[in-house]
Amino acid sequence: EGPEFLSKWVGESEKAVRETFRKARQAAPCIVFFDEMDAIARVRGESNDSHVTERVISQLLTELDGLEELRDVTVIVATNRPDIIDPALLRPRRFDRLIYIPPPDKEVRKEIFKIHTRNKPLADDVDVDELAEKTEGYTGADISAVCNKAVMTAIREHINKGNGEIRKEDFKKIKVEKRHFEKALKKVKSLPKEELEKHLKVAEEF
Incomplete structure (x- = not known):
C-alpha cells in the first residue's frame, strides 16, 4: 500500500x-x-x-x-x-505505460457477487443477476462493500428484534434478504458517470 x-x-x-x-x-x-x-x-x-x-x-x-x-x-x-x-x-523506462481498467460489465459483476455471497446465508429472493443489473458503474470493491453492508443490515435487524442481544445459535437463523441488499445499495454508491468519463479522458491523454 x-x-x-x-x-x-x-x-x-x-x-x-x-x-x-x-x-x-x-x-x-x-x-x-x-x-x-x-x-x-x-x-x-x-x-x-x-x-x-x-x-x-x-x-x-x-x-x-x-x-x-x-x-x-x-x-x-x-x-x-x-x-x-x-x-x-x-517518462520512458519508468512508469511509461498506462493500462486503463474500467468498471466491470454486468457478467463480471455477477461473478463478483457470486464470490462475495458464496458463504453468506442468502434468502430465496436474492437474485445475483438482478443485483448485477442494478450495479452498473460499481467496482469490485463497491460490490464487496454492498455485500458486507447487506449482511450487517440483516444482523442488526436480528439484534434489534432480540432486545439488543444475539446468541451464537441465532446466527443460523439470519437470512440476508433482497431488501437488505436494496438498503445497502442506497448506502454504497457507484462512481458518478462524470467521474468515470474523467478517468477515461485521463487514460486517453496518456
Missing part, C-alpha cells in the same frame, strides 16, 4: 522504498506492486507533508534509474489519479 511508505520520521520513507527494491532484486524474477501510488508520488511542490513525498519520489527515481539494474523485476503501480502523479515518474 502506497500510504504505508509515508513516515513522519526523516529518512524512514526512503528506507522503506530502498528495502522494497532490495528484496525485489534478491527475489528476482518478481513483480513489485504499489497500490494507491498517488498517495506517495504526487507532483512535487503540491503536497504539505514536510517534503516526505519529494524524498520518496527521489528514491523511487534512484531505484528505477540507478546503477544497480532491475533485472527480471517488473514494477506495477495502481492509481485512481494518474493526472496528479509526478511527471518525472511517467
